[in-house]
Amino acid sequence: MNMNSAHLRCNENALDALQPTWLASASAADASPPRTRKEATMVCERAPGDSGLINKIFPDMSSAMAGIADGATVMISGFGSAGMPSALIDALIAQGAGDLTIVNNNAGNGETGLAALLAAGRVRKIICSFPRQTDSQVFDGLYRSGKIDLELTPQGNLAERIRAAGAGIGGFFTATGYGTQLAEGKETRLINGRHYVLESPIHADVALIKAWKADRWGNLIYRKAARNFGPIMAMAAKCTIAQVDHVVPLGELDPEVIVTPGIFVQRVVHVPGDSQ
Amino acid sequence: MKRFTRDEIAQHVARDIPEGCYVNLGIGLPTLVANHLEASKEIFLHSENGILGMGPAPVPGEEDGDLINAGKQPVTLLTGGTYFHQADSFAMMRGGHLDICVLGAFQVSRTGDLANWHTGAPDAIPAVGGAMDLATGAKRVFVMMEHQTKTGESKIVGRCTYPLTGMGCVSRVYTDLAVIDITVEGLMVREMAPGLTLDELQSITGVPLKAA
Secondary structure (H helix, E strand, O other): OOOOOOOOOOOHHHHHOOOOOOOOOOOOOOOOOOOOOOOOOOOOOOOOOOOOOOOOEEOOHHHHOOOOOOOOEEEEOOEOOEOOOHHHHHHHHHHOOOOEEEEOOOOOOOOOOHHHHHHOOOEEEEEEOOOOOOOOHHHHHHHHOOOOEEEEOOHHHHHHHHHHHHHOOOOEEEOOOOOOHHHOOOOEEEEOOEEEEEEOOOOEEEEEEEEEEEOOOOOEEOOHHHOOOHHHHHHHEEEEEEEEEEEOOOOOOOOOOOOEOHHHOOEEEEOOOOOO | OOOOOHHHHHHHHHHOOOOOOEEEEOOOHHHHHHHHOOOOOOOEEEEOOOEEEEEOOOOOOOOOOOOEOOOOOEOEEEEEEEEOOHHHHHHHHHOOOOOEEEEEOOEEEOOOOEEOOOOOOOOOOOOOOOHHHHHHHOOEEEEEOOOEOOOOOEOEEOOOOOOOOEOOOEEEEEOOOEEEEEEOOEEEEEEEOOOOOHHHHHHOOOOOEEEO
16 A cells, blocks of 8 residues: 655655656555645645645544555554554554454453454454463454464564564574474574574554654654554554654654654554543 | 756755655765755755754854764754664664665666765775665665766766665666666656757767657
8 A cells, every 4th residue: 555645755656757666655545645735746746725844643533544455464552551552443443454464562452452453353363472361352262263363473573573674674583482383494593602593574564553742743752661662663664653642843852852753654643631 | 068067966856855755865965955955845854873854054153063964064953853873773774764865976877776885996995884775775766976977988887887885776867967767668868958969968878868
């Protein structure tokens, strides 16, 4: 899907008139930007009434979720409920995309959020480290009845595989998992007397993340331990959608403490009141 | 023969960068592009040492030794800009997050190979810095260079004779004589210096050209 509207990122259509590159847009499914801009010209033209300011803050949930296709790989931040973008998950259920591959540390708790997405039958496969919990009954039922694929990954490998994707790393050697069932069939190498396993990056079409504060350029900071997977997932997805508690004016976030620079964020939705 | 000036080449590049792009300007000739970006157009300049939202040079007396660009010249930070460490900075390049990088070059081949880090001369001291990361990682690589060497040889070549920075990475070349797209169909001339004909341009260019 092409989730880069001209308004949000540079004019991809114009750039695509150049030589097709290794990073050509994946497909043509369109997304609705908050404001329209003429797309097919190399020199950017402003729509009437457009202030011309880059603004990644989307006015509503449905426009922010537009373009997520069936079969997409979707990363969802959070460690348990901390950092889980509940409003975005609800919106994904409403949006309707199915046959999804989900990347999350867990596999849903209770009956809401990720568990509700699973219960709605939208998920074909989940890549996670710790699916089984006291309240993971939705996943447990699907797994036992063979209705969902599980790719279980040690948590550090999960984080590093996500990070590798965002940083353009083609794979990496890690000692974690060597000699275990979770490394079966994988390439290994002896490096300085220690055994390592080759692990691959995890790329995503979409990342749904939760942050605390954002500005209109998509710069993000997080709140306490809700930061967890947000920063690396933002880097690993073609389109990162952030649910934030507060939208602040440009310049209010200290440039020394911004955790996720706006280059990694395509869409921001203001969902007040979920945290402090 | 009328040639575009260095500032005119920079103007051409600046004109062709759409609003909202994340852009890295290499050291040397490409740094001139920053002077020609429209102030009303929001373009995010990335600097490999760890800046996004890099602003223009400070007014004299306001220089800060901790705020410099890749060429070690003092710069400023725009409102909304950020700082980050080297690995994050290079993840932006290597992870394919930069829309455009603009680099200088010794040679560009007809298939988009780039040579800009090392002349290969026995007594040359090579220096690569972030050039290979940018050439390989950015979504699109624009090259700014003189069309010919000082001795009149074409810098657009069938095959680079200097050591490569990256293979098949260049999308477009801006020279003092022309703007040329490198495509699967061949080298397409988008524009030429005033008064120059395609035949004249072809006569001093090492590989076949087509009108775009």
